[in-house]
Amino acid sequence: MVAGKVVLITGASSGIGEYLAYEYARRGACLALAARRQERLRAVADKARALGSPDVIVIPTDISKVEDSERFINEAVNHFGKLDHLVNNAGVIQIDMFEDCKQISDFATLTNTNFWGSVYTTHFAIPHLRKSKGRIVGISSIAGWCSVPRMSFYCASKAAITSFYETLRAEFGSDIGITIVTPGVVESEMSQGDFLSKAQLEFVPVESTERCAKAIVDSACRGDGYLIEPSWARMSFLLKVLCPEVLEWLFHMMEVSSIAFEYARRGACLALVARRKERLIQVAAMAELIGSPEAIFIPGDVTKDEDVKDLQMQQRSTLVTVSRPSKKV
Structure with missing residues (x-):
């Protein structure tokens, strides 16, 4: 269903973004890959070509900067002549107790990437997506509804992404499809090292990046409005809706x-x-x-x-x- 279509992926140098590139490549999509690390992007592009993508371009980009985001969209459209899927995946994480933060402005880097980066690329992609009746795939997180201690700004940025795309879906109607993805803990550079222990999430199952990426592309191709991946994460959403105080208690217990x-x-x-x-x-x-x-x-x-x-x-x-x-x- 995506063979020959043009897919733009942010945060494509590692993690979910890297494996999304491989999954789209297997299905014959043309790719424009964006991230800050050019050499790493080139390695991902080479593997994507080997997996079956007919055309892959690399565009080093810092999506937290509005001018970089505009350039990324323009270069991709100038090269391919169209845009079918915009996958906003780029994100960073910072773990700290809110009250222990010495420089509150430090969190601006996180929100500039996790939220504003998606806003910028979406804004510049809209005219092209309208022409193709295309789709936006917004990678949020279950952290958008799970109040995870030590991750206040990360959770807030992901909640903002979910709300942003839900609002756009109401504005666009059927003109542009939007799939909002809320993964649990997935293998990536962000979840490596002492991340899980710092975030008090050692007991949470970690999903393979490849499996998560396949589920995301499957969902986008089906035209789903939402994807909660993996399936166990749906329980946290039900708790948030039906018993929010239970979910908050669970995370508080994890912290103390x-x-x-x-x-x-x-x-x-x-x-x-x-x-x-x-x-x-x-x-x-x-x-x-x-x-x-x-x-x-x-x-x-x-x-x-x-x-x-x-x-x-x-x-x-x-x-x-x-x-x-x-x-x-």
Whole structure:
């Protein structure tokens, strides 16, 4: 369904964008690939040609800059003469507690790429997409509805993308199709290293980039309005709609109880100690859901000798003190 069509992909040098290029190439699409790293883009372009794309061009671009975005669209259309799919995939991530951020303006880089970059390219692509009755594929994230601690601006930028494209869909009607994609955690440069531990998401399943890219292209070809990928991520959306307070509680528990949850994920039995009994009950229940065979809670104050003696008598297994992570010094 996309053989011979012209597809523009931002953020194509790695991650989902790279594998979207390969998936479109397998189906015979012509490609215009954009990212900041020219050498990496050329390597992706070479592989895309080998996979079956009849024509691939590389356009080094920083989509956070309006003039770069305009140049990217113009060069692609001048080369191919048309535009059928615009895939806005480029994105960056920053992990930090909001209150610990020293320079709030630092987050502008994130929003300029994740949100404004998509706005810019979409604006310049609209006339060409109207002519071809084309489609926009906007890569958002489940972070757009999941309130993930330490990722406040990333979540906000993805929520903005979803709302932006939903509004455009109402404006365009059937003139331009829009597929809004909300992936979960996917293999990429962003999810490598200590990302998952920093974001307290170690227990979240990570989907392969190739599988995610195939699902996205399939969805775009079907003309879907939305794609939540992988399927487990749909549960988070249902929780957001039906029980938003439950979803917020889950992520709050992940933040304040990450050590206990890491032991639980590895199958340890737990004895959880803190002064607030209600919170302990919640953490123990979540730990057992994650994988702990047994999690008991023992209300107590470890600063008091009599409480410590009582705790030692009750202890059955690994002792984990649950408290809010301290602020950075």
